Amino acid sequence: MKCRCPAVSNDVFDPIRLTRALLVWYRANRREMPWRGHPDPYAVWVSEIMLQQTQVDTVRPFFARFMARFPTIASLAAAPDDALLKPWEGLGYYTRARNLRKAAQVLLDRHAGKLPPTLAELTALPGIGPYTAAAISSICFGVCEPVVDGNVARVFSRFWLLADDFRKPGPRAALADRLRPAITGCGDPGDFNQAIMELGALLCSPRSPACEACPLRPACAAAETGRQCDFPVRPAAAAIPERHAVGFIFRDARNRVLLVRRDSAGLLGGLWELPGGEIPKTHTPAAAARLVREQTGLAPAVLRPAGAISHTFSHFRLRLSLYTATVASGRIAPSLRDRVRWSPLPSDLPLTTAARHALADAGDGRNGVKGSSKSRSAR
Numbered sequence: 005m006k007c008r009c010p011a012v013s014n015d016v017f018d019p020i021r022l023t024r025a026l027l028v029w030y031r032a033n034r035r036e037m038p039w040r041g042h043p044d045p046y047a048v049w050v051s052e053i054m055l056q057q058t059q060v061d062t063v064r065p066f067f068a069r070f071m072a073r074f075p076t077i078a079s080l081a082a083a084p085d086d087a088l089l090k091p092w093e094g095l096g097y098y099t100r101a102r103n104l105r106k107a108a109q110v111l112l113d114r115h116a117g118k119l120p121p122t123l124a125e126l127t128a129l130p131g132i133g134p135y136t137a138a139a140i141s142s143i144c145f146g147v148c149e150p151v152v153d154g155n156v157a158r159v160f161s162r163f164w165l166l167a168d169d170f171r172k173p174g175p176r177a178a179l180a181d182r183l184r185p186a187i188t189g190c191g192d193p194g195d196f197n198q199a200i201m202e203l204g205a206l207l208c209s210p211r212s213p214a215c216e217a218c219p220l221r222p223a224c225a226a227a228e229t230g231r232q233c234d235f236p237v238r239p240a241a242a243a244i245p246e247r248h249a250v251g252f253i254f255r256d257a258r259n260r261v262l263l264v265r266r267d268s269a270g271l272l273g274g275l276w277e278l279p280g281g282e283i284p285k286t287h288t289p290a291a292a293a294r295l296v297r298e299q300t301g302l303a304p305a306v307l308r309p310a311g312a313i314s315h316t317f318s319h320f321r322l323r324l325s326l327y328t329a330t331v332a333s334g335r336i337a338p339s340l341r342d343r344v345r346w347s348p349l350p351s352d353l354p355l356t357t358a359a360r361h362a363l364a365d366a367g368d369g370r371n372g373v374k375g376s377s378k379s380r381s382a383r
């Protein structure tokens with residue numbers, strides 16, 4: 005999308021004289037992506053939300069499934085919870101999906117079902133912060149606003165030897181201010197932003213930057229001084245705590261498994277998981293059984309340990325001890341039926357990653373699950 009700003013001399017970027025080289029490099033080397041090339045604002049918006057904290061190659065299949073299920077803003081606005089979360093299952097940060105739906109409802113109510121072009125209108129929508137607003141407005145509407153994501157911060161912390169912590173809003177805003185004259189003079193702000201992000205992803209990688217192929221190399225201070233891997237500067241990460249939980253794989257006579265829906269507010273809200281929950285590390289099987297009885301109304305019998313799963317979230321590690329069991333007595337109370345359900349496998353309900361891993365083995369009749377996984381799903 006061509007720039008809408010009045011013409012500004014490229015001299016503003018002349019101190020690094022590389023805007024043109026950057027755009028030439030990008031147009032020759034950019035990766036094909038389903039949301040590129042035809043900047044439909046809805047597709048760009050969905051892709052930018054999915055790309056938060058997530059790599060391009062991970063996002064591709066999720067984007068395809070989500071857009072096939074919700075091809076329009078109106079279809080997204082009307083999505084029921086399970087239908088909304090199922091194509092997002094495994095992508096993490098589920099609040100993003102719920103905010104997309106909320107924002108789609110606002111767009112129908114106040115913006116005739118279309119994304120607005122200005123930064124102020126975009127940042128007023130649920131789930132859209134300065135970064136996403138800058139990306140959508142520059143790519144789709146030609147607004148000259150720099151994006152500052154992790155890739156951009158890595159490139160320019162090296163380029164200018166900036167020691168700031170770019171996870172904080174202040175340094176990110178200061179870097180955007182520093183880049184604004186350059187994007188204003190470049191002629192295509194969407195390509196400018198995407199070029200820097202692409203360069204950060206393809207060349208200026210965290211551990212082995214390919215400086216010899218980089219169009220910014222002639223003026224890059226880190227490359228000049230051999231200090232690429234000293235930037236960006238990151239404070240030491242704190243050790244993450246560990247929590248313990250139990251999960252029960254119940255089967256009924258029709259070989260269905262019992263699932264429980266998490267509260268819609270909070271961690272992994274609205275997703276379905278195995279019955280159970282957090283419990284002290286040194287628990288007895290009887291205490292675990294009591295937990296399930298209180299949660300579902302069903303009393304387990306023939307408890308058998310079935311392995312364990314370790315699942316790492318962004319801010320804690322979960323050790324999930326699994327049991328297989330049959331139902332000895334009890335029934336699901338009518339008041340619980342919207343959140344305790346028997347499901348065939350594979351389930352069409354949106355599952356937590358831990359439940360998916362546990363049931364992947366349960367589905368083919370194996371027991372003794374043992375494994376680990378890592379998730380971005382913190383919300």
Ligand code: SF4
Nearest residue numbers: 208215218221224227
């Ligand atoms: S020259 Fe190297 S360190 Fe500098 S921006 Fe390019 S890839 Fe990154």
